[in-house]
Amino acid sequence: MIKVVNKNKRAFGTQEWASKTANFINGCGHDCKYCYAKSIAVRFKRKTPDSWRTEEVNHIKLKAHFRKNPGYIMFPSSHDISPENLNYSLQFMDHLLVSGNRILVVTKPHLSVIEAIVNRFNAKKDSILFRFTIGSSNSETLKFWEPNAPSFEERLESLRFAYYEGFKTSISCEPALDTNTAELVEILLPFVTDAIWIGLPNRLKVSLKLNGADDPETLERAGDLIKEQSEDWVMELYDKYRDNPKIKWKEGIKKIVGIERPTMSGLDI
Numbered sequence: 001m002i003k004v005v006n007k008n009k010r011a012f013g014t015q016e017w018a019s020k021t022a023n024f025i026n027g028c029g030h031d032c033k034y035c036y037a038k039s040i041a042v043r044f045k046r047k048t049p050d051s052w053r054t055e056e057v058n059h060i061k062l063k064a065h066f067r068k069n070p071g072y073i074m075f076p077s078s079h080d081i082s083p084e085n086l087n088y089s090l091q092f093m094d095h096l097l098v099s100g101n102r103i104l105v106v107t108k109p110h111l112s113v114i115e116a117i118v119n120r121f122n123a124k125k126d127s128i129l130f131r132f133t134i135g136s137s138n139s140e141t142l143k144f145w146e147p148n149a150p151s152f153e154e155r156l157e158s159l160r161f162a163y164y165e166g167f168k169t170s171i172s173c174e175p176a177l178d179t180n181t182a183e184l185v186e187i188l189l190p191f192v193t194d195a196i197w198i199g200l201p202n203r204l205k206v207s208l209k210l211n212g213a214d215d216p217e218t219l220e221r222a223g224d225l226i227k228e229q230s231e232d233w234v235m236e237l238y239d240k241y242r243d244n245p246k247i248k249w250k251e252g253i254k255k256i257v258g259i260e261r262p263t264m265s266g267l268d269i
Helices: 036-043 086-098 111-120 122-127 139-145 152-164 181-191 204-210 216-228 231-241 251-257
Strands: 072-075 102-107 128-133 168-173 196-198 247-249
Touching (some): 086 102, 086 111, 111 122, 128 152, 139 152, 152 168, 152 181, 168 181, 181 196, 204 216, 231 251, 247 251
Parallel strands (some): 072 102, 102 128, 128 168
């Protein structure tokens, strides 16, 4: 389903990818420092900065059945799929697929998780598009910002596995966590069938403060990252890939380079 956004607004965030999202967990064990979902949960007192990493399964949502949606349903959008919640996640995906839905699976991939999804839903691979979040090719950088998520090497192996098993693959490089994005793109492109989305950290320092990640070292690295990802850097990256149909740009970069954001959600363009 493609939804028209308020005429005074433009599609942003998950609206650029899908018109519908689905989740069944409150919290996320990956506990990424910049996490927007965490900041919203903390702001509205559904979680605290410390309790966010404790995942709470909503068993009512887990048992829910879904109507068929014309577009992709993004799963998950406010938590992740991990070895600890894998069995529940497979059950949830079953409920989405049995109604004929297509799923945009967005995750910082654990190899064991991707192997399980591929093996379970091999016959329905045409209904699944993987979108792996990889913001850097440096595992130390990933570890700093995403302390409990997989290394770059494991994410790359997961991408390669899904690709060679014949699944549709894409990448979310949002947020880009350093300025080595062009090098990252060149590593990933051979294993991407759909697109690589590149985006900047959004409201980074605000999220860090809400998430309890506003220690001096993190704030210093956040400041350095914001400074390094200047408009000149963005324009250089855009000029390098502007004619590559497999490179797409999230709303923050669209604004800088002068691309009009769509007024309809779920277009994935």
